[in-house]
Amino acid sequence: MAVLHGERRGRVLVLTIDDPTTRNALGPDIYEAGAEALRRAGEDPGIGAVVLTGAGATFSSGGNLNRLAGLRDGTPEAVRAGIQGLHGFVQAIRTCSKPVIAAVEGGAAGAGFSLMLACDLVVAARGARFVLAYVKVGLSPDGGATAFLAQTLPRQLAAELAMEGGVVEAERLHQAGIVNALCEPGAALDTALARAGTLATGPGEAIASIKRLLDAAYAGGLDAQLDCERDSFVANLFHADAGEGIAAFREKRPAAFGGVG
Template identity: 40%
Template sequence: MTVLIEDRDTVRILTLNRPEVRNAIDIPLRLALADAIEAADADPAVRAIVLTGGGTVFCSGGDIATMQRMELEPALERAQLAQRVIRAIWATPKPVLAAVEGAAYGAGVALAAACDRVVAASDARFATTFTNVGLAADMGAFASLPRRIGIPRTRQMLTMGLPVDAGQAADWGLVDAVAEPGAVLAATLVDAQRLAGGPAEALGVIKSMLAQAPTLELHDILDREAAHSARLFGSDDFAEGIAAFREKRRPVFGHNTGGRS
């Protein structure tokens, strides 16, 4: 199995399982990971998704041993297979978190950056090493990295290929939280369970709006914001939140499954 699947209550853990090659991504792994994310999205019992790597490394990037010079059409198909994973992460309204131990290189950086939250070990390293094999970047790196760290830093990561440590990555916004080595998955699960217990529809709106807002005119943002807000006022989670406030207790969300936002 190139992707291990485990449920912890309402959190699904997807583990890249090619530790013998530092979880390098080949075509079968891309397909299995995309299938697993899409299945988690479709499962109403799953309210948050965690991506992590088996062994000591998150992901060392694309599996160079499986690469060769290709004609345009098959090369395009290969790139689109890689993008299917990223599209699945972005399409689901459910929070997707990355738990990064060790290294995230090349496509591993892009995979982590595409997630809604990145928790990394204090000794983790990130590097976009595509140029080492004459490539630029894939798996959504040209979208996810600029949104996280800005174009100037993305340019330096992509062109220079130098490793960035976890502290610097956190300062830049590539990493959202840092944990002790060996404790990253546990720390990520705490965050995932917190999100899984939140109002699914509202979290889906936040994810959707933050993805769309940079490409919209200001008045379009206001219109969509108002439409989402109006819909959420009629949701079960909103009713529960108001009831909990009045009864001076913590809200218990999840009476509905939450739809796409």
Template identity: 40%
Template structure:
């Protein structure tokens, strides 16, 4: 059975589920479908937040780890298409103006971890695990994980995951401020829906503008950032 993106709804929250039984290399069409779903949700006033689940169905955008370790690489054009479409999905998550929550019930490894870090919030079950297994397979990391880990994780955790090939549990990432909510096993989606309902009470314009300020802060000095905050204050007061 091929990978697919399933959609569901809980109140004003769109739920996107990566369904990839039997393998963790998703077809690039799945990434394109995810971008399209976010574009539709962006325009839909009835959708106030998005949850992404099923991330244990993703591992690498480049290929099967065993094949890559044995230097059996995909065709260059096919690899380029995978990279571009996956990057488009990550960018769509990062730029989405409504709250996006990743749920991790089991594992988020490699590409799955990249998707989680591209979301605004992460809800993980107590037994969830996070890793970047490419290093232990003797290959370079992919799926944008080095870019996202460098920006979304404390340096010590980023290095431990990417350079030491460590597997970290949800509790450690929760105490490090990376995971926002810990859930009982089997309850990650329920906790994520509760969080989405809380976030849905915020003004859409305020959330979108504040997220944009956070995303752009690294490109400005302090004074420029404060001026941007002032511009946002004026804009939202109109």
């Protein structure tokens, strides 16, 4: 089971998603722990910045597909509640008064990509790979991915990432402006800590107000979009296409989608 480790590095709090057996897959325990850790960090005058990373060679492989398959046997209400956990973590990143920096090794997929997009700054190792492959299993993104992509990218590129679900490397995201800094493999955490350390010694109130102002520029966007993402995800999870997509992924075969509602 994944756990979230918290470690103080001077005025920087490092939060590490840790589950080597699933390449740091996400689930309710991580969402709850992450939201609570960020709430406490925002209230702690001894913390000036937060770094979010994954243990080992991967940031996060995203949601656990086996858990999603099991949810199809339940109710839409239960799925909505689970997605609200992820969205609570995302909202905690956005509303935390301290800057949050993602340090990405290896790559981020699905909800892991969404968490990375929610962060204020992103440091990624060269060659790291990112994928928003919900569509590959008949699902639509959650975790604010469509909101953040729409805010930061041309519509056509955002549509490519979400509709095709292909892999994109850190270098392309750096060129597009999503990744702030590239580093050599193995150096993402140290690079992020250096930037976080600088921010942590800066004017905290001014930085917090800048974060609020940037979010206010998209007033009314994220909360409404999170609700839309949740409802679309639930509807898609209980559609036959998701049943086929998840089964095909688990059986390592091409999916045969019906293509109709």
